[in-house]
Amino acid sequence: MANITAALVKTLRDKTGAGMMDCKKALTETGGDVEEAVDWLRTKGLSTAAKKAGRVAAEGLVGVAVDGKSGAVVEVNAETDFVARNEDFQAFVRNVTELALNSGGSLDGLAAADYPGTGRNVADELTHQIATIGENMALRRTEGLSVDNGVVVPYVHSALASGIGKIGVIVALESEGDTGALEALGKQLAMHIAAARPLFVAVSDIDEGSLARERDVLSAQARESGRPEEIIEKMVEGRMRKYYEEVALLEQVFVIDNETKVSKVLETASKDLGSSISLKGFVRYTLGEGIEKVEENLADEVAATLAG
Numbered sequence: 454m455a456n457i458t459a460a461l462v463k464t465l466r467d468k469t470g471a472g473m474m475d476c477k478k479a480l481t482e483t484g485g486d487v488e489e490a491v492d493w494l495r496t497k498g499l500s501t502a503a504k505k506a507g508r509v510a511a512e513g514l515v516g517v518a519v520d521g522k523s524g525a526v527v528e529v530n531a532e533t534d535f536v537a538r539n540e541d542f543q544a545f546v547r548n549v550t551e552l553a554l555n556s557g558g559s560l561d562g563l564a565a566a567d568y569p570g571t572g573r574n575v576a577d578e579l580t581h582q583i584a585t586i587g588e589n590m591a592l593r594r595t596e597g598l599s600v601d602n603g604v605v606v607p608y609v610h611s612a613l614a615s616g617i618g619k620i621g622v623i624v625a626l627e628s629e630g631d632t633g634a635l636e637a638l639g640k641q642l643a644m645h646i647a648a649a650r651p652l653f654v655a656v657s658d659i660d661e662g663s664l665a666r667e668r669d670v671l672s673a674q675a676r677e678s679g680r681p682e683e684i685i686e687k688m689v690e691g692r693m694r695k696y697y698e699e700v701a702l703l704e705q706v707f708v709i710d711n712e713t714k715v716s717k718v719l720e721t722a723s724k725d726l727g728s729s730i731s732l733k734g735f736v737r738y739t740l741g742e743g744i745e746k747v748e749e750n751l752a753d754e755v756a757a758t759l760a761g
Contacts, residue, residue, distance in 0.1 A: 455480070455481075455484045455485030456485065457477055457480045457481055457485060461480055461485060461487065462476045462477050462480065464487060465479065465480060465487055465490050465491065465494075468487070468491060469491055469494050469495075471494050471580060471581075471584065472573050472577035472578070472580045472581045473573070473574075473577050474571070474572050474573045474577060475494065475577075475581065476490070476494070479491075479493045479494050511530060511532075511741040511744040512530065512531050512532060512533050512534045512536065512537055512740070512741065513528065513529050513530035513531040513536070513537055513542075513546075513590070513591075513593075513740060513741070514528075514529055514537050514542070514543065514546045514613065514617045514618065514619070514740065515527070515528050515609070515617065515618060515619060515620065515621035515738045515739070515740050516528075516529070516546045516547055516549065516550030516616055516617045516621065517550065517607040517608070517609055517616055517617075517621040517622070517623055518547075518550040518551050518553065518554055518607065518616060519554075519605050519606070519607045519623065520551075520554050522599055522600045522601070522602075522603065522604070522605060523554055523597060523598070523599040523605060524554070524597060524598050524599070524605035524606075524607055524623040524625070524736075525550060525553035525554045525556070525558075525595060525596070525597040525598075525623070526550070526553075526595065526596055526597075526621050526622075526623055526736045526738050527546065527549055527550045527553045527563070527592075527594070527595045528593045528594050528595075528621075528738050528740065529542075529545070529546045529549060529579075529590065529591070529592055529593065530590060530591045530593050530740075530741065530744070531586075531588050531589070531590045532588040532589055532590075533588060536586060536588050536590075537613065538613070539586060541582070541585070541586065542582065542586060542590075543613070543614055543617055545578070545579075545582055546617055547615075547616055547617060548568065548569065549563065549568075549575055549592070550616065550617075552566045552568070552575060553595045553597060554597065556595060556597070557597065558595060558596050558597045559595075560592065560594060560595055563575055563592065563595050564576040564579075564592060575592065576592070579591075579592055594738070596736045596738075597736075598623055598624075598625040598733065598734050598735075598736060599625065600625050600626065600627045600733055601627065602627060602628060602629050603625070603626045603627045603628040603629075603630075603635055603730075603731075603733075604625075604626050604628075604632060604635045604636050604639055605623055605624070605625045605626075605639075606623065606624045606626070606635075606636055606639030606640055606642075606643055607621070607622070607623050607643070608621070608622045608623075608624075608640060608643030608644060608646075608647060609621050609622075610622075610644075610647040619739065619740040620647050620737070620738070620739050620740070621736075621737075621738045622643040622644075622646050622647050622735065622736065622737045622738075623643070623735065623736050624639045624642045624643045624646065624732070624734075624735045625732070625733040625734045625735065626638065626639050626642075626730055626731070626732060626733065627730070627731040627732075627733045628723075628726070628728050628729060628730040628731065629728045629729075630723075630726035630727070630728035630730060631726060634722075634725075634726055635726075635730070638718075638722050638730070641707075641709050642715070642718075642732070642735075643735070644708070644709070645702075645705070645707060645708045645709065645715065646702065646735050646737050647737065648708050649702075649705050649708055650737065651700060651701060651702035651705060651735075651737075652700040652701075653700055653701050653702065654701070654702050654703060654732055654734060654735065655701055655702070655703045655704075656697050656701045656703075656704060658701070659697075659700065659701065667693065667696050668689060668693060671688075671689045671692045671693065671696075672685065672689050674692075675688040675689055675692075702715055702732070702735065703715050703716040703719075703732070704716070719732060
């Protein structure tokens, strides 16, 4: 029996883009002959992943999961919305999101985690999915939150299925108050975050660089009015307050009643529960945000296909 070394497996993986376990099996089946192993993988449809790696993957799904006092959000991308409706892909995203609960927010840790029932890790299972489904995919990002006391509440806007969709949110509330009441409040806050898209919890969380840039831009805009400097300063302060309302969750008007600040909502809820409530953090993922999509017309697509 041929000695299947890790270096041999890596060589085959580099040539084919197939998963580590698939490469090892191919080499075992072919007595360690790399070229025969390539053909073996091709006949099984497992060597196609590498060819797809250059395609833009901006569709896919966002998954959310909560277990006790911990929660996680994951984004897995694919090339088309059609794949997001594939039951195998949906199951993969749900499974990976559950695994993310124990990854500590580390993408590398998640990629290296054992994928249940396959003998592969998440990264290799992703490669397997690429070869099976026939589109490029990417495990793009993950983040988690936890509390010592309180709740982490999930929300998926317009969920495609349980726990998966295009906008996913988790909210962490630290409190010793009633769990049911905290979960109800967390659900409302998560819905607000999905709609209002805050970037920070509080003004104090905004980095100094962002504040300085915003102030400089607003000052330059105000000076265009030709007003005196003392008036310009007041104009800038007013516009900075508006900026805080746009980016800081606690400064925003609650979308549920459209009149109360989120900070006041938490204050009132704390009094009602008889226990202090601290909004420890939130995560909001929108599918494909920040990915530059390549737009091609039909003629370009046909020409590219004919060119091979």
